Amino acid sequence: MNANKIPDIIIGRLPVYLRALQRMADSGLKTTSSQELGELVGVSAAQIRKDISQFGEFGKQGTGYAIVYLIEKLRGILKVDKIWDVALIGAGDMGHALAHYQGFANRGFRVVMVFDNDKSKIGKNVGEFTIEDTAHLVERIKPAGIKTAMLTVPATAAQSVADQLIQAGVKAILNYAPISINVPNNVKVQYIDPSIHLQRMTFYL
Amino acid sequence: MNANKIPDIIIGRLPVYLRALQRMADSGLKTTSSQELGELVGVSAAQIRKDISQFGEFGKQGTGYAIVYLIEKLRGILKVDKIWDVALIGAGDMGHALAHYQGFANRGFRVVMVFDNDKSKIGKNVGEFTIEDTAHLVERIKPAGIKTAMLTVPATAAQSVADQLIQAGVKAILNYAPISINVPNNVKVQYIDPSIHLQRMTFYL
DNA sequence: TAGATTGTTAATCGATTAACAATC
DNA sequence: TAGATTGTTAATCGATTAACAATC
Numbered sequence: 315m316n317a318n319k320i321p322d323i324i325i326g327r328l329p330v331y332l333r334a335l336q337r338m339a340d341s342g343l344k345t346t347s348s349q350e351l352g353e354l355v356g357v358s359a360a361q362i363r364k365d366i367s368q369f370g371e372f373g374k375q376g377t378g379y380a381i382v383y384l385i386e387k388l389r390g391i392l393k394v395d396k397i398w399d400v401a402l403i404g405a406g407d408m409g410h411a412l413a414h415y416q417g418f419a420n421r422g423f424r425v426v427m428v429f430d431n432d433k434s435k436i437g438k439n440v441g442e443f444t445i446e447d448t449a450h451l452v453e454r455i456k457p458a459g460i461k462t463a464m465l466t467v468p469a470t471a472a473q474s475v476a477d478q479l480i481q482a483g484v485k486a487i488l489n490y491a492p493i494s495i496n497v498p499n500n501v502k503v504q505y506i507d508p509s510i511h512l513q514r515m516t517f518y519l
Numbered sequence: 520m521n522a523n524k525i526p527d528i529i530i531g532r533l534p535v536y537l538r539a540l541q542r543m544a545d546s547g548l549k550t551t552s553s554q555e556l557g558e559l560v561g562v563s564a565a566q567i568r569k570d571i572s573q574f575g576e577f578g579k580q581g582t583g584y585a586i587v588y589l590i591e592k593l594r595g596i597l598k599v600d601k602i603w604d605v606a607l608i609g610a611g612d613m614g615h616a617l618a619h620y621q622g623f624a625n626r627g628f629r630v631v632m633v634f635d636n637d638k639s640k641i642g643k644n645v646g647e648f649t650i651e652d653t654a655h656l657v658e659r660i661k662p663a664g665i666k667t668a669m670l671t672v673p674a675t676a677a678q679s680v681a682d683q684l685i686q687a688g689v690k691a692i693l694n695y696a697p698i699s700i701n702v703p704n705n706v707k708v709q710y711i712d713p714s715i716h717l718q719r720m721t722f723y724l
Numbered sequence: 725t726a727g728a729t730t731g732t733t734a735a736t737c738g739a740t741t742a743a744c745a746a747t748c
Numbered sequence: 749t750a751g752a753t754t755g756t757t758a759a760t761c762g763a764t765t766a767a768c769a770a771t772c
Contacts, residue, residue, distance in 0.1 A: 321738075321739075323738090323739075324739095325719060325722050325723075326719050328718075328719075328722075329714070329715040329718035329719055330699065330715060332718070333697060333698070333699075333712070333714075333715065334698075334699060337674070337698065347752085347753065347754090348753075348754075349753085354699060355699045356699060356701070358740075358741070359753090360740075360741055360742070360743095361739090361740065361741080363753090363754065363755065363756090364739095364740080364741090364755085364756085366754095366755090367754085367755050367756075371754080371755070373753075373754050373755080374747085374748055374753080374754070375746070375747045375748045375752075375753050375754045375755085376747070376748040376751075376752050376753055376754080377748065377752080377753070377754090378752085378753060378754080379754090391722065392718050392721055392722050393721045393722060393724060394718055394721055398717070398721060398724075400717070407615065407616040407619045407620070408616045408620070410612065410616065411612040411613045411615065411616040412713065414612045415612070415613070415713065417697050417712070417713065417714055418713070418714055421714035421717075421718065422714070422717070422718060422721065423714060423717055461724055462717060462720070462721070462724075464713070469542070485720075485723075485724055486717065486720035486721065486723070486724060488713060488716050488717055488720075492538060492622050493538070493539075493542065494535065494538075494539060494559060494560045494561060496561070502719075502720040502723055504716040504717070504719060504720060506711055506713070506716060507538070507622070508617065508620065508622065508623070508669070508693060508711070509534070509538075509622055509623055509626035509627070509628060510534040510535060510538065511693050511709040511711060512603070512605070512626075512627070512628055512667060512691065512693055512709070513533075513534035513537070513597050513599055513626065513627060514530055514531050514533075514534055514707075514709060515667070515690075515691035515693075515707040515709060516597055516598045516599055516603060516627065516667070516691065517530050517533075517596065517597050517598060518530075518690070518691070518707055519598060519603075519666055519667075519690055519691060526762075526763075528762095528763075529763095552728085552729065552730090553729075553730075554729085563764075563765070564729090565764075565765055565766070565767095566763090566764065566765080568729090568730065568731065568732090569731085569732085569763095569764080569765090571730095571731090572730085572731050572732075576730080576731070578729075578730050578731080579729080579730070579771085579772055580728075580729050580730045580731085580770070580771045580772045581727075581728045581729055581730080581771070581772040582728080582729070582730090582772065583728085583729060583730080584730090
């Protein structure tokens with residue numbers, strides 16, 4: 315298994331498989347098949363098998379995959395068998411929702427810091443966090459060794475905050491700002507923009 | 520131009536082009552090239568040209584694309600040259616953030632109804648909306664002709680709410696619930712799950 | 725005109741599917 | 749054993765890139 319050779323499109327499907335498997339495990343199921351999992355997530359059985367087999371032989375002919383075992387393997391592959399500290403920049407409505415979000419538990423992440431550049435917000439609390447000044451972002455994130463951040467600032471601020479995050483050593487940015495940002499090759503960005511996602515569907519209406 | 524022949528992966532890039540073009544227009548630019556736009560959004564110039572040329576000849580040799588004209592065309596293609604009414608189901612933190620979200624303006628959408636099944640929330644206000652009972656979802660959405668909805672309910676409720684939305688005639692669902700849902704072929708779903716997006720990046724850390 | 729840039733073709737590259745031997 | 753299902757190969761399908769004539 316050489317990470318460099320695995321297509322990113324396969325990596326993108328693994329978290330979806332993992333989510334479905336965890337749900338199966340929660341409901342008490344012990345084993346599943348590529349066909350059953352495929353129906354659940356909307357992917358062909360052949361593709362499920364091909365994707366998983368990139369990383370090892372985790373199934374058994376005749377019986378399929380042991381769910382808990384496969385979950386362990388996928389968590390290891392995706393490196394979410396540990397908890398990643400996440401910095402949140404932008405304490406608007408979306409930032410608040412993410413600071414309170416329960417969906418990071420057991421998925422490998424926890425928010426540990428919240429920043430904003432609005433003087434009227436700095437020092438206030440969001441859930442269990444005290445909003446810090448974005449001006450201190452680098453000096454706070456770098457020594458903490460934080461590699462992951464979520465960006466919920468206005469589009470106009472996104473690139474400059476992203477630059478600071480990169481300077482602070484962040485290598486993965488989940489960008490909620492409605493703008494494409496430029497980052498070095500060794501930094502990953504994922505985009506969440508509800509308008510973009512909706513516009514992708516209206517074409518078919 | 521036959522919609523059925525356009526690959527979905529191209530449709531998925533058009534909103535990103537549109538977003539960048541609108542930003543260019545806002546900053547006063549008049550024309551752009553496939554190369555300039557490509558650098559901005561992280562796509563090759565050849566791909567930009569190929570994607571756009573699926574729908575017509577919108578550029579000019581030597582000078583490139585007139586930004587406002589291309590915006591008009593893309594908005595027409597994506598059918599966001601009108602405003603789509605959107606129903607929001609789930610008035611938790613994420614639902615509140617989306618109800619207040621300013622980012623739908625000028626992008627083709629507006630939230631018009633908010634539902635929840637929590638008796639303690641029904642009747643309360645979220646921004647300009649009064650939270651309605653999910654039990655009345657079909658009878659409210661269907662006569663209003665709403666085709667687009669956002670789902671911010673718990674995973675356990677997602678499939679049954681999706682079924683009701685489909686019954687109400689909704690054809691496009693933006694699903695924030697952390698679970699894959701099954702829908703008929705003529706209904707589109709897009710998924711937003713911050714943990715999934717983060718897990719897609721931790722592989723590379 | 726000379727330079728720039730499109731739209732499109734052909735070539736390349738990559739992803740998905742079908743099929744089946746291996747084997748639990 | 750018989751049935752089920754994996755892992756993998758080869759074939760198919762689809763997407764991206766490179767290159768360039770057309771032309772603004």
